[in-house]
Amino acid sequence: xxxxxxxxxxxxxxxxxxxxxxxxxxxxxxxxxxxxxxxxxxxxxxxxxxxxxxxxxxxxxxxxxxxxxxxxxxxxxxxxxxxxxxxxxxxxxxxxxxxxxxxxxxxxxxxxxxxxxxxxxxxxxxxxxxxxxxxxxxxxxxxxxxxxxxxxxxxxxxxxxxxxxxxxxxxxxxxxxxxxxxxxxxxxxxxxxxxxxxxxxxxxxxxxxxxxxxxxxxxxxxxxxxxxxxxxxxxxxxxxxxxxxxxxxxxxxxxxxxxxxxxxxxxxxxxxxxxxxxxxxxxxxxxxxxxxxxxxxxxxxxxxxxxxxxxxxxxxxxxxxxxxxxxxxxxxxxxxxxxxx
Ligand code: Q9C
Ligand code: ZN
Numbered sequence: 001x002x003x004x005x006x007x008x009x010x011x012x013x014x015x016x017x018x019x020x021x022x023x024x025x026x027x028x029x030x031x032x033x034x035x036x037x038x039x040x041x042x043x044x045x046x047x048x049x050x051x052x053x054x055x056x057x058x059x060x061x062x063x064x065x066x067x068x069x070x071x072x073x074x075x076x077x078x079x080x081x082x083x084x085x086x087x088x089x090x091x092x093x094x095x096x097x098x099x100x101x102x103x104x105x106x107x108x109x110x111x112x113x114x115x116x117x118x119x120x121x122x123x124x125x126x127x128x129x130x131x132x133x134x135x136x137x138x139x140x141x142x143x144x145x146x147x148x149x150x151x152x153x154x155x156x157x158x159x160x161x162x163x164x165x166x167x168x169x170x171x172x173x174x175x176x177x178x179x180x181x182x183x184x185x186x187x188x189x190x191x192x193x194x195x196x197x198x199x200x201x202x203x204x205x206x207x208x209x210x211x212x213x214x215x216x217x218x219x220x221x222x223x224x225x226x227x228x229x230x231x232x233x234x235x236x237x238x239x240x241x242x243x244x245x246x247x248x249x250x251x252x253x254x255x256x257x258x259x260x261x262x263x264x265x266x267x268x269x270x271x272x273x274x275x276x277x278x279x280x281x282x283x284x285x286x287x288x289x290x291x292x293x294x295x296x297x298x299x300x301x302x303x304x305x306x307x308x309x310x311x312x313x314x315x316x317x318x319x320x321x322x323x324x325x326x327x328x329x330x331x332x333x334x335x336x337x338x339x340x341x
Contacts, residue, residue, distance in 0.1 A: 001148045001340055003040045003048045004138040008130035009033045009154035011123025014086045017168075018116050019291070026119070027291055027323040028168040033154040036319065039329030040152070043337055051130060051137035054180075058136055059129075059171060061179045062205050066101075067163035070112050071170055072129075075122050077105045087120040089113045114200075115226070118165040128155055128170040135173035139180050139316050142276070148315040150336055151177070156320040158199035158280045159226060167197065167226055174280045174318040175205045178212050181316075186275035190313075191215065192265060194304065195282020195320040196292040198230030198246065202280065208240040213272045215265040216280075217258065219293060220248035243272075251293035255300040258285065262307060270311060277313040282320035283331040289324045301331045305338025315339070 010030050016023040040048060059068050078087050089109035093099055101111050131153040138151035157174055159167030178189045191206070193199035193216035206212040214236075221230040236244035245268050247261035269277065283301065285294040308315065317336060322328040 001150055001336060002046045002138070002141055002146060003037075003150045003152055004051055004134045004141070005033070005037055005048055005152040006051050006130040006134050009127050012121065012127035012155050013123070014119035014121050016086070017119060028155060028321075029325070030154070031325055032322065032328055033152060033319075035325055035329040036152055036332050039333040040150070043333055045150070045333060045336055045340070049137070049141075051133040052140070053133055054136045058176055058180050058183075059132055061183065062162065062172060062175045063160070064163040067112055070108060071165070072125050074105065074109070074120060075125060079122070081105070088116050112164050114161070114164050114166040117167045118170060120170075124155070124170065131155060131157070132171045132173050132176050135177040135316070135318055136180055139177040142314050142316055143184055148317070148339060150317045151319060153319045156282070157201070157318070158193055158195060158282070158320050159197070159201045161201040161204035168321070169201060172201045172205060174199075174278050174320075175202050177316055177318060178206070178278050181276050181278070182211055187211070188213065188272060188274045189276050189278060190269045190272055190274035191278045191280060192269060193217070193280035193282075193320070194262075194285065195280055196284040196289065196294055197225055197282070197321060199280055200226045200229040203229060203234065203244060206240065207236055207244060208238045210239050210243050213243050213245075213269065213274060215245040215247070215268060217247045217249060217261045217265060220250060223251065224293070249294070252295055254295040255297075255303065258294060258296060259303070259307070262304070266307065266311060274313060277308075277311060277315045279308065279315060279317045280320045281317045281332060281335060283322035283328055286322065286324050286327060286331055288327065289322065291323055298327060298330050298334060301334035302338040305335040306341070308335070309339045
């Protein structure tokens with residue numbers, strides 16, 4: 001299958017993130033994408049292509065206009081205050097607070113985020129924008145001539161909601177692609193999120209809609225980030241009721257436990273009869289991932305690819321998390337090579 005990739009991801013490189021009470025070097029680093037690209041080349045997965053620019057319009061089909069505008073202008077406003085270090089939010093509205101948008105950059109950083117897990121530098125916006133174009137370009141290639149494609153997006157996207165960033169994510173690449181698929185003629189799109197963390201942003205975006213089915217396998221929110229969503233009883237709302245499926249799993253889950261949830265999610269997806277499948281492909285389910293607690297090994301990703309191929313759907317793979325940098329390429333590309341076989 002074809003891989004879409006942009007060197008612009010490199011523009012996003014921040015110094016530190018807050019983890020377990022300490023500032024530490026960002027786990028989400030440029031070498032992640034380099035390792036995956038190297039593996040795509042090494043395995044001869046297929047052509048590697050630059051994205052086409054589809055502009056802002058597809059972004060604001062899922063994100064609010066004021067949020068996208070905020071992201072696009074944030075660094076300029078920050079730098080105008082003489083600040084040269086990474087941007088990070090500091091305060092969020094607690095319960096029972098009216099959500100009024102403040103005017104200054106510090107207040108707005110809190111307003112447009114849900115955690116301090118998405119630092120921004122001078123190049124973050126450009127990297128995130130090009131990442132979304134990578135997802136859109138990969139989707140467009142499926143529409144035309146191919147049955148599957150790989151969007152090697154960085155930064156990742158599945159924690160970004162309608163109007164907030166967080167968890168290393170700014171623009172929700174998978175959600176933007178899902179909406180673009182609908183806008184180009186699909187009636188129903190299924191998203192399968194296999195990243196270790198719940199795809200809270202994607203869930204948020206489609207929670208009240210029946211035209212995108214969201215399914216996610218992830219660490220149980222009682223103990224795992226993003227802490228507040230991902231429970232099995234979150235089933236969707238209004239017209240979206242019955243189109244959201246969460247599979248929270250215990251720490252230490254290995255292929256045996258994990259693949260049982262996968263089978264159930266795949267049964268739900270097949271029953272939905274979607275026109276396309278979008279896989280939020282995080283490989284932080286790996287046993288040696290530094291911030292996660294599942295126990296998949298590298299060969300298990302081959303089995304995941306084999307399983308997904310059985311659905312027989314046009315499939316877009318969108319890169320999400322995975323922080324065992326040495327193995328991220330092997331693990332991610334194992335899914336793709338086995339899917340293609
Ligand atoms: N001790 C993605 O995988 N920090 N984002 C968790 C755990 C944030 C993960 C801390 C993790 C964000 C796309
Ligand atoms: Zn993750």
